[in-house]
Amino acid sequence: MSITSASLPDLLAFDDPETLPALAPGIDLPRAQAAIAEFLRALGRDETDPHLLDTPRRVAAAYAEMLTPRETSWTTFPNDDGYQGLVLVKDIPFHSLCQHHLLPFRGVAHVGYLPGERLFGLSKLARGVELFARDLQVQERLTQQVADWLEDTLAPRGVGVVMEAEHMCMSLRGVQTAGTMTRTSVFTGLLSDDGPLRGQFPH
Numbered sequence: 001m002s003i004t005s006a007s008l009p010d011l012l013a014f015d016d017p018e019t020l021p022a023l024a025p026g027i028d029l030p031r032a033q034a035a036i037a038e039f040l041r042a043l044g045r046d047e048t049d050p051h052l053l054d055t056p057r058r059v060a061a062a063y064a065e066m067l068t069p070r071e072t073s074w075t076t077f078p079n080d081d082g083y084q085g086l087v088l089v090k091d092i093p094f095h096s097l098c099q100h101h102l103l104p105f106r107g108v109a110h111v112g113y114l115p116g117e118r119l120f121g122l123s124k125l126a127r128g129v130e131l132f133a134r135d136l137q138v139q140e141r142l143t144q145q146v147a148d149w150l151e152d153t154l155a156p157r158g159v160g161v162v163m164e165a166e167h168m169c170m171s172l173r174g175v176q177t178a179g180t181m182t183r184t185s186v187f188t189g190l191l192s193d194d195g196p197l198r199g200q201f202p203h
């Protein structure tokens with residue numbers, strides 16, 4: 001089987017090669033494809049089985065996609081009206097990959113901030129979650145990274161990030177406790193103290 005980087009659009013199986021995103025730094029699709037082929041052999045699988053023939057390509061492309069955030073612009077606006085209240089986007093669906101088992105964890109994020117001089121376009125809060133979730137992660141680090149990014153980008157008066165997720169490494173294997181949800185949270189600035197504003201976050 002020949003593996004060339006020229007077949008990138010095929011590897012990712014996007015309909016339109018023009019929309020092919022740049023892959024996250026360090027991802028080498030042909031190498032990943034070869035490694036998955038070897039992994040299947042190590043699991044004792046018959047690589048000539050028709051259903052398995054294209055599986056190394058598919059798996060490499062799937063992991064590349066799950067590890068590459070979509071590109072976006074990070075639009076902010078001046079807070080001309082001096083809005084002082086909480087901006088909170090709730091129930092942002094996200095998925096990530098557990099750094100320990102390479103299995104998905106998925107759930108929802110609630111991301112909010114108390115504006116200073118700048119406002120984010122609302123969609124950017126959801127895109128910010130994706131920016132850090134499309135990585136090999138642990139949930140605590142992911143939550144902290146989203147909070148740090150908001151702090152660094154907006155210099156708001158406070159930030160709150162709450163993430164709730166089910167880890168497939170706990171559901172499908174090991175302890176096998178399907179349905180358990182792990183909640184992590186980071187609150188900074190004026191949201192550090194528990195109070196009515198912080199009470200607007202799901203708890």
Ligand SMILES: Nc1nc2c(ncn2[C@@H]2O[C@H](COP(=O)(O)OP(=O)(O)OP(=O)(O)O)[C@@H](O)[C@H]2O)c(=O)[nH]1
Pocket residue numbers: 098099100137138139140167169170173174175
């Ligand atoms: N803190 C934290 N732990 C995680 C996360 N994702 C997975 N883990 C845990 O990482 C741990 C790895 O533990 P090990 O004992 O080295 O691995 P293991 O033998 O596969 O553990 P079991 O899952 O208990 O079978 C497990 O307890 C997982 O539940 C995460 O996002 N944060």
Ligand SMILES: [Zn+2]
Pocket residue numbers: 098099100101102103167169170
């Ligand atoms: Zn895991």
